[in-house]
Amino acid sequence: MVGITSYGAYIPRYRINRNTIYSAMGWLNPATLMPGEKAVANCDEDNISMAVAASLDCLNGLEREKIEGLYLATTTSPYRERQAAGIVATALDLRPEIRTADFTDSIKAGTTALLAACDAIKGGSAKRVIACAADSRLGKAGSAQEEIYGDGAAALLLGDSGVIATLEGSYSVSYDFTDHWRGEEDKFDRTWEDRWIRDVGYTKFIPEAISGLLKKYELSIKDFAKVVYPALYVREHAAIGKGLGADPGQIQQQMLATVGDSGVASPLMMLVAALEDAKPGDKILLASYGNGSDAMFFQVTQEIDKVRDRRGIKGHLALKRELTSYEKYAAFRGTIPIEKGIRGDEIAFTQLSNLWRERRVVLALYGSKCKRCGTPQYPPQRICVRPDCGAIDEMEDYRFSDKKGHLFTYTGDSLAFSTSPPAIYGMIDFEGGGRYNFDLTDCDLDSIKVGMPVEMSFRRKYADPARGIYGYFWKAVPVQA
């Protein structure tokens, strides 16, 4: 029995009301107005940081040393050479003797990565593999894409024991359908006419994949508690389900008006949402869309009740703060070239040999714990920091990334450059010991208090576009759930 053993998701805290976008840019094309709001990655988030967050949610309480592979699906990686899955695996502090791969170039890649992960387990190559999907897609200012694209991520742990939803079968179709495309040097998608995309692609491929699946396994749509597929157009999303013979109640709610179209992550995020409400015995059908479609179905087991403590979709949907400024949104996404000042333009170059040597410290937030006095310390020390200890080379590894802490002190610095000023940072005291200074993010100066509980979040620390380098580190975030 192979299938999902755990799940997680991540939705950025920031939401922007589509009216805010429309008020700013609707003058260009009044037809772009869409209802609801969408999730917006903070200026220090990207597909990699979101994949880490979703994976952390998924791996909550589980042993990371047992993970044998990590597959990451994305169409918006900041790197074309430097495997994103490798960065995520390092941040998650997985063993190095694992398989990693990036699945890219199509918004159906999330389901393909999921299927490949299940193959690895079914074929005996691995016992536990994470399949995660994350996207942070850009639309040009004033475009329908800008309104519709939302940011998010999902992560599924696949394995062969403690399975909460078994993968029962799959059926795929592949079409070189250029409804939208992006050349290798382009920042933005281009699309063909929506009517064509809708009539010839979206409303055809998903039903074709689902029908193929039903036929292959001799099933009826009625067998399914939930039918999950991404929404590109609201009306057609409902029509697809109806056309297949599903009741409205069977169709997994789409999140266009709360999160947006999150590319590769959409189908998997919706799957997580479905799992959150699933009961033992439920069959769940999942189909993606993009250059064809992958369809597959799961059977929920008794074990589902053991995995209810994830933030998943519900938890993250509730955690939100509104981004009320379109211009700030555009600055976050890098579509407005803002004045950084001389201080902001200072970007030291990255010593990659240093990064490699310190990778566990930087990317996995590893410190050390003195074996003699038990004091955790960050960064890792060879000489114990505790005044009356001072032991030399009596340290063991100690991971801080999954430790909670509280804010010891802080400031909001208006002199330091920040895309979202003021730059807030402070000292964090960790539960169990250890203290260090970190940037704070996803919070306002007004809402911060000394003593407030925080958790650590993997974020983009800096961007050096001239050298093509994006650097990552951990920041503290107030605990809200």
Place this chain on the structure above:
Amino acid sequence: MAEGIKDKVAIIGMGCTRFGEAWDKSADDLMIESSMECMEDAGLEKKDIDAAWWGCCFPMGGLSGLPLSMLLKLPFIPVTHVENFCATGTEALRAASYAVAAGVYDIALAIGVEKCKDTGYGGLPDFGGMMGGTSRWDMPNATAPGLFAIMATSYFAKYGLSPEEGKRTLAKIAVKSHHNGTLNPKAHMRREITVDEAMNAPIVAWPLGLYDCCGVSDGSAAAIVVRAEDAKKYRPDPVYIKSFNIAISSGEEKMYTDWDYAHVETTVRAAAKAYKEAGITNPRKEISMMETHDCFSITELTEYEDLGISPRGRAKEDVDAGFFNLDGQIPNQPDGGLKCFGHPIGASGLRMIYEMYKQLQGKAGPRQIKNPKIGLTHNMGGFPPMNVIGISILGL
């Protein structure tokens, strides 16, 4: 039972601008010039025109009749835009002729124009967008010279001509046309060339060199037609249309493997119908003079055979003998042809007819052929595997 067009329609006036690089003239300027000369020649004014057809392959003002009507201020009469690639000029006159022959109108104007020299580069404007829905994928990165050059390589191979022998034959054709061009004040190119110059000229598309390719020119030509029975009201020497025939590719040449890419099948078919309509049984003996579509020298070479004048595969012998020179048996391109008069696409078919018209009226000056009886024009649009041929036969 359809009777054909023979002797039903007469040309009573024609005009033609100088062809060349008219940097200071737009298509509008050229059309005014040719239509004014035409109406003066016919002794008419624009209020006398009942209907007009105008041909232009790349009309800046769009594909309707408006660019002509609004330019000439034609008084709310029917105006239609026509196009058939480089056979456009013939198409315009054909439409006008059928209209008067059918008795729907009395006096019809046909005018062709092209402004080629606003592209900013040599050669014809890029026709990629005109070639159909999937052509940006399934059409080679081709130019007009290239698609005709292929005919040269296959012709040479089929009839055992070495590249040198083949190019020499083509060179003689170009030399002949250049000589004629020097006698024509309206021609674009008016310079004698030698066979050696032609053979050693820079290659445009192998094996065709610079002098194997016609000029890219701006220009316009116009004609006015009436029914034959009315012709003498306007002038004592009208020119009568003996035949108009068009043949268009069926798809066989391009997609079926019988055609040898060493001749133009549509010319053969159109000529057969044209000769029948005009009552010609031995073209080699009965045709006095011709203007054939010499966009490229190889095209002209194959035309000699496709029009049934030279035996298949042996046109070289006639070329070597000077059969088609101005002082030869059947002078071809007496005005310099596309090669030297120039090739403003929409105008060329009418320009060919203009020369035959002047020759039949004895007004060709230093180019005058002695006592011409029958003139043939052959106008080709497209490329050897897919094209349209328009043939007209004119006489007194």
Place this chain on the structure above:
Amino acid sequence: MVGITSYGAYIPWYRLNRNIIYSAMGWLNPATLTPGEKAVANYDEDSITMAVAAAIDCLNGLDRGKIDGLYFATTTSPYRERQNAGIIAAALDLRPDIRTSDFSDSIKAGTGALLSAYDAVKAGSVKSVIVCASDCRLGKPGSAQEEIHGDGAAALLFGDSGVIASLEGAYSLSHDFMDHWRAAEDRFDRSWEDRWIRDVGYNEFTSEAISGLLKKYSLNTKDFAKVVYPCLYTRAHADIGRKLGFERGQLQEHMFATVGNTGAAYPSMMLVAALEDAKPGDKILVASYGNGADAVFFQVTQEIEKARERRGIKKHLASKKDLASYERFIASREVLTIETGGRGEEMAATSASTLWRHRRAIEALVGSRCKRCGTRQYPPQRICVKPDCGAIDEMEAYRFSDKQGHIIGYTGDSLAFSINPPQMYAMVDFEGGGRSWFDLSDCDLDSLKVGMPVEMSFRRKYHDAARGVYGYFWKAMPIRA
């Protein structure tokens, strides 16, 4: 038993002697001189077209209708959205109900895709899947990368019957080692210091992966007929093998001086070369390198004798043409901004709906065959082109891409704009019937003759940089091997 059932490869026709590069650019950095020559894609080739060529070699004589999936590994995909594997699948005229995926962002992606393909067959998700790996990497003028990077592709068909080399085991390492990197919109790699890359990455990871594999399966270096791993540095390549205990004769020739470092395709291309000489019973070890390493080993079976009529590496190596010009090389890679003239700048928009509707005709070169008279015709017709037939709607699909033909007339056009002038094209008559006009590529004007036999090759037809579109079609070329 699951493993390789067929193989193929592709090396571009053009080679560039490294001295030519050095003569042009060595003044910038004399230390870049590298011996030998490298394979250079023509201006109308890229990672997609090379993958198609390798796959056609691999699938020679096989029923394409049986392929259930296509995985494509590259770090140089022309599209970041529009699945490149989908374009390849369309060109190969595979069924639509298959699984396709792009694996990217790391030069170890080739082995990653290979392992996922194995998993898919082993897990029973598919019965056969083809894995293509291809790269066309750019180095900045005057860089060591420019000297080293070569272009090429390999294709491996995986299945569970008729296996010529079964996949016996694997061991993977994932290290977020940033030896070289390329940000999303960058054209060129950047890299860290070679000594560091060599000492900390290349030597370490390759050795660690191979040792890990040997240990996991209780094997010895002596057990292997050939060990395959890419060459980043020639001396280090030899050292790695020696230190692990391999004899020189066991090291698969690395083609560094004949093809170059072909990125994601490299290990697979070397594996194909090894298979060309392999004997039943041979064990072959393959290790990739890049953000860690994958090590895999195969056991060659009796069936190996049946797969010999491939062009693979040997025949492609032997069929070559010296490009002899540095400027032609960088022009073909769009690194040099050349004068295209006004004609070259004419670029119509690409109609995605037209491409979709005619996709089989355009991408797979599928025409039609009249059922009444048997005449083959391209493009596909509804009304038969044969003069005395003219049957309407009595057609069946007929594929031309795998048919040979001969030239009935040709030219070398110096008026048309071409990056590699003159532009050659011809009218081609196909064996078995059918005719159409095609551009010619990989040939010289002097060598063309009426009557010469040609074969079809999938090429980049145009690049619309302003709209971020790469268009593909088939060109004719002299029979390559």
